[in-house]
Structure formats: C-alpha cells, structure tokens
Amino acid sequence: MRKPIIAGNWKLNKTIDESINLVEDIKIKIMDLDREKMPIVVVCPVFTSLKTVGDIIDSSKSIYLGAQNCYYEDAGAFTGEVSVPMIKEVGATYIIIGHSERRQYFGETDNAINLKAKTILAHGLIPIICCGETLEQREAGQTDKIVKNQIIADLKDLTEEQIAKSVIAYEPVWAIGTGKTCESPEANRVIKLIRSTVAEVSSKDAADKARILYGGSVKPSTIEEQMSQSDIDGALVGGASLDAESFAQLVKGAMLVTSK
Ligand code: PGA
Numbered sequence: 001m002r003k004p005i006i007a008g009n010w011k012l013n014k015t016i017d018e019s020i021n022l023v024e025d026i027k028i029k030i031m032d033l034d035r036e037k038m039p040i041v042v043v044c045p046v047f048t049s050l051k052t053v054g055d056i057i058d059s060s061k062s063i064y065l066g067a068q069n070c071y072y073e074d075a076g077a078f079t080g081e082v083s084v085p086m087i088k089e090v091g092a093t094y095i096i097i098g099h100s101e102r103r104q105y106f107g108e109t110d111n112a113i114n115l116k117a118k119t120i121l122a123h124g125l126i127p128i129i130c131c132g133e134t135l136e137q138r139e140a141g142q143t144d145k146i147v148k149n150q151i152i153a154d155l156k157d158l159t160e161e162q163i164a165k166s167v168i169a170y171e172p173v174w175a176i177g178t179g180k181t182c183e184s185p186e187a188n189r190v191i192k193l194i195r196s197t198v199a200e201v202s203s204k205d206a207a208d209k210a211r212i213l214y215g216g217s218v219k220p221s222t223i224e225e226q227m228s229q230s231d232i233d234g235a236l237v238g239g240a241s242l243d244a245e246s247f248a249q250l251v252k253g254a255m256l257v258t259s260k
Helices: 016-030 047-058 084-089 100-106 110-122 135-139 143-154 160-165 184-201 204-209 220-227 244-255
Strands: 005-009 040-044 063-067 094-097 126-131 167-170 211-215 234-237
Touching: 005 094, 005 167, 005 211, 005 244, 016 040, 016 047, 016 063, 016 244, 040 094, 047 063, 084 110, 094 110, 110 126, 110 143, 110 160, 126 143, 135 143, 143 184, 160 204, 167 184, 184 204, 184 211, 184 220, 220 234, 220 244, 234 244
Parallel strands: 005 040, 005 234, 040 063, 063 094, 094 126, 126 167, 167 211, 211 234
Antiparallel strands: none
C-alpha cells in the first residue's frame, strides 16, 4: 500500500514570521481530518525557517518537515552548503533533490542528485527525487527518454530497500509555476514509465512501494482527478502550498482517493 503524500515546496518564500503564520494556519485547517485517511503532509520551508517550523509541527504529529536541498558530504570545507545530519537535527524527514530549478539555475547534475540520495538514505531520511522534461524536450518527442535517463542516473547503486522508501516527483518543467498542468492521463503515463524504469533498475517490489508524485501547477481544482489516476501517489506543490486554505484543500482532495 502506498500512502499518498501532499508536499508543499515553499521555494524561496516566507520569512520566519511568515512561515510560522502559514504552518499554524495549515495546522488549524487540517486539525480535524481523520488521521487514518489523511495523506502524509509535508512542508518544505527555506533553511532558516526549518527549526521554527519543525518545532511547531512536532507536537501535531500530522505534518512532516522537509528541506529543499542538501549537500552530500556530512561536514567540511564546503562554504554555503547544509548537510543531511544538520537537516536531520532540526527534525526534517524529507529532502527534495534534483528540483528542475536547481538543475536549471544551480547546475545540479544527476551525479550530484545520486550522491545526495545516497547520503539522505544513509542517514535514515527520505529523498524526494524530482525529474521531468523541458518544453523543448517534450516538443522534440524526448520526454520518455529524458525522464528515464534521469531516473536511471539518480537511482544508481541504491538498494532495493532504499528505492522502496524513496519518493520520486515527476515535474514537467513547462508545467512548473506556469498554471499549465500536465493532463492527468499523460502525467499518469509518464509516471507509469518511471515505475517500470524503477522495476528495471531495481525490482518490481521496490517499484510497487516507491511513491511517485506529480508536480506542476497542482491546484485544488485538479487534485481529485490527478489522485484518481492509477499511478499518481500524491503531489509536490509550489504556488498552491503558500496559501493555507488551498493547501488544506489539496490535502482534503487527496483524501477522496484511498491508498494504492
Ligand atoms: P508549482 O511548483 O506548483 O508552483 O507549479 C511545483 C514545484 O516546483 O514543485
């Protein structure tokens, strides 16, 4: 059984005070939901807000903390980086890696993503590994090849057990922050391809267990249809996660569909 995940990627938004307001509001709005039926809810604030937000959600036991990036070495002369043990220390369970904005603006490579995934899993945390094609690649008919190659490189040398625990997010770059959602059947098709790639590089069991999310302009009006697809296990949400009401609606929308 794959319990759905609704993860909010706050990106470079919200000061500490604003983060407190947002997470307190989210807490209130999902407080009365049935825990059994509720998806795993994750919020990923900026590094400087992690500890504060972590302390607030700690007591609720219904929201998990995630970071938006990490470095693959634990410590050393790596100015400006934040390591996995440091992120773990503030109470995070999840770490997003390979987001297209990091690939595009900060040169994050599949090799670095793979090293990060290994370190995250070695420390008992869960990576949310992002993949997805650009508009140019889609128009050139390269979607399947690009996504497949990213997944093969990102999961290289991970054990079956590690892959089973991991979360993958299919995020077509052209759908991120653009308001253009990938049609649900198409998102499901690519996600099925990702799942079969996972089975090829690892095992069917690992592929059946790994959660694969969709990301890219997810909003309350699209979540139910997305969640009702056979292979979509939840959503990685940017814009709509910055508003407590719309984020809570996504959590509620995901509850209308049971675990897969
Ligand atoms: P978006 O961002 O929901 O604003 O499109 C998604 C993401 O980048 O994870």
